[in-house]
Amino acid sequence: MNHSIHSADRSTHLKIVVVALVAGIxxxxxxxxxxxxxxxxxxxxxxxxxxxxxxxxSNASLVR
Numbered sequence: 039m040n041h042s043i044h045s046a047d048r049s050t051h052l053k054i055v056v057v058a059l060v061a062g063i064x065x066x067x068x069x070x071x072x073x074x075x076x077x078x079x080x081x082x083x084x085x086x087x088x089x090x091x092x093x094x095x096s097n098a099s100l101v102r
Contacts, residue, residue, distance in 0.1 A: 043054075 043051075
């Protein structure tokens with residue numbers, strides 16, 4: 039067994055690349071399938087403008 043990446047042979051480098059590729063695909067698939075479980079679609083909520091409010095340093099609001 040070779041414990042150094044610098045002196046490893048071609049098959050060891052290939053194994054490392056394959057394991058990293060499989061792990062990357064697994065993480066990406068997990069991220070994609072985690073979002074598809076809900077059927078709720080996101081909708082934009084309309085926020086209507088209210089009366090102007092002034093905030094003071096005493097944390098009390100004043101409606102003008």
